[in-house]
Amino acid sequence: MPVETIRWVGRLDGWVELVDQTLLPGEFTYVTCETPEQVWEAIRALRVRGAPAIGIAAAMGLVLGVRDSEARDFDAFMADLIQVRDCLATSRPTAVNLFWALQRMERTARDNADLPIPELKQRLLDEALRILEEDKDTCRRIGRRGAELLRDGDTVLTHCNAGGLATADYGTAVAVLFAAKEQGKHVRAFADETRPLLQGARLTTWELRQAGIPVTLICDSTAAQVMKEGRVSAVVVGADRIAANGDTANKIGTYGLSVLAREHGIPFYVAAPASTFDLSLRHGSEIPIEQRDAEEVTRWGGRATAPDGIEVYNPAFDVTPAKNITAIITERGVIREPNAEKIARLLGGGQ
Numbered sequence: 001m002p003v004e005t006i007r008w009v010g011r012l013d014g015w016v017e018l019v020d021q022t023l024l025p026g027e028f029t030y031v032t033c034e035t036p037e038q039v040w041e042a043i044r045a046l047r048v049r050g051a052p053a054i055g056i057a058a059a060m061g062l063v064l065g066v067r068d069s070e071a072r073d074f075d076a077f078m079a080d081l082i083q084v085r086d087c088l089a090t091s092r093p094t095a096v097n098l099f100w101a102l103q104r105m106e107r108t109a110r111d112n113a114d115l116p117i118p119e120l121k122q123r124l125l126d127e128a129l130r131i132l133e134e135d136k137d138t139c140r141r142i143g144r145r146g147a148e149l150l151r152d153g154d155t156v157l158t159h160c161n162a163g164g165l166a167t168a169d170y171g172t173a174v175a176v177l178f179a180a181k182e183q184g185k186h187v188r189a190f191a192d193e194t195r196p197l198l199q200g201a202r203l204t205t206w207e208l209r210q211a212g213i214p215v216t217l218i219c220d221s222t223a224a225q226v227m228k229e230g231r232v233s234a235v236v237v238g239a240d241r242i243a244a245n246g247d248t249a250n251k252i253g254t255y256g257l258s259v260l261a262r263e264h265g266i267p268f269y270v271a272a273p274a275s276t277f278d279l280s281l282r283h284g285s286e287i288p289i290e291q292r293d294a295e296e297v298t299r300w301g302g303r304a305t306a307p308d309g310i311e312v313y314n315p316a317f318d319v320t321p322a323k324n325i326t327a328i329i330t331e332r333g334v335i336r337e338p339n340a341e342k343i344a345r346l347l348g349g350g351q
Contacts, residue, residue: 002169002178003207006048006056006132012067012125016060018048021165025206033057036065036084043091043098046197050166051240051276052135055097058088059128062105067121074113077120081109093288094249094317096241096278101131135168138273141331143175146236146271149327149334150180150187154233157190157223160251161203162238162271172271173238174204176329177213189215190226194251196296196314220253227264235261239272239328246322246338247284248272252315258324267326274330274347282340284319292316 006018016033022045023029031047033039039061042048048057065084071077085102092098108127112120150156156177163174170178180187189208194200201217208215218226226232235257241249248254248270261268281287294312298305306312328335328343335342 002164003210004169005053005165006060006168008060008125008129008132012063012122016057016064018042018053018057019165020047021049021203022047024165024202033061034064036061036088039064040088040091043088049199050162050238051095051097052139052167052172052273053165054092054095055101055275056128056132056135056168058091058098059101059105059131061088062102063121063125063128066124069117069121071117074117074120077117078109081106092290094240094290097273097275100275104131132168135273136170138331139164139167139170139172139175140179142172142271142273142329143170143179145331145334146173146176146269146329147179147183147185149267149269149329150176150185150234152185153187154180154185155188155190155231157192157226157232157235157257158204159192159200159235159237159254159257160194161199161207163204163207165203165207166238171207171238172273173236173269174207176236176269176271177208178211181211181213187213189213190223190232191215191217192220192223192253192257193217194253195220196300199251223257224260227260227266232261232264232266234267234269236269236271236329239270239276240317241281241287242270242272242277242328242343243281243284243287244277244279244343245283245340246325246328246335246343247287248320248322248325248328249284249287249289249317250320252318255318255320255324258320262324268320268324269327269329270320270325271329274332277343277347279344279347284321287317287319289318290316 017030069080163171
């Protein structure tokens with residue numbers, strides 16, 4: 001640990017390599033992306049997943065899409081860039097880091113409109129690499145801030161995967177556990193399997209074992225029981241988009257955990273970078289929720305697990321209301337009992 005989730009190989013004529021998370025835990029391998037279409041497919045197919053990692057991939061995908069542009073002036077170059085941006089933006093609708101990264105790359109291009117086109121292309125690659133490096137630092141700061149909320153001997157319940165595989169290399173929610181261990185605290189984890197694609201079973205348990213943190217895998221439906229038995233000290237999850245009032249979109253099943261944690265008097269923490277906040281949305285009902293393919297529910301390992309033709313409702317995310325969140329842990333600070341005023345104060349009116 002940490003695992004290098006995504007990287008740029010070579011110079012401007014290089015390519016993107018990312019861990020193919022659909023193959024874990026059975027196989028650890030990198031897949032190569034040399035076109036924005038391949039990056040789009042990697043995001044959509046969940047080869048790369050987790051809001052921060054998606055943002056990094058999108059920034060690099062934009063570079064792949066414009067580096068061969070034959071535009072000779074800025075306006076023509078921007079037309080090419082916007083075409084690539086719009087394509088990448090359709091890969092997944094909920095994770096705001098995707099749009100944040102693409103907007104940042106577009107802003108970088110506009111801020112450097114006076115540069116010759118070859119230098120502008122290099123500037124865009126530099127910005128994508130800067131987003132990658134910033135994420136590494138951001139996640140470590142999130143981890144350190146979150147670790148201060150844990151005591152020696154605590155057991156954390158987490159959902160889906162918000163570890164290094166969801167970011168550049170260190171994670172958000174799982175970073176809290178990594179940092180606590182680095183501080184000398186003895187912490188343990190329960191990992192929900194996270195139906196229907198088992199990111200908790202396949203990815204989170206793999207990461208925690210790699211890091212030497214004791215972890216117990218449980219079915220999603222077991223969470224209430226381990227809370228009732230007093231085995232859970234805190235719930236820590238990641239986020240894909242946070243509205244201005246603190247309502248938080250995360251992997252489907254997170255809302256239910258927040259209700260259970262509230263019922264059992266267990267702290268419920270959300271760990272996410274400032275880039276995950278979307279201040280243009282007043283509350284969680286405005287967050288777009290991605291709908292996934294029915295076969296993710298009706299089939300597993302190539303075999304049918306439900307009758308053919310059965311109607312399926314398969315949202316990838318749900319929204320946890322701010323009232324159920326004890327605190328949001330960011331690289332800038334911890335927002336306890338989050339609301340619009342506290343969030344705006346911490347973010348300084350921007351992201």
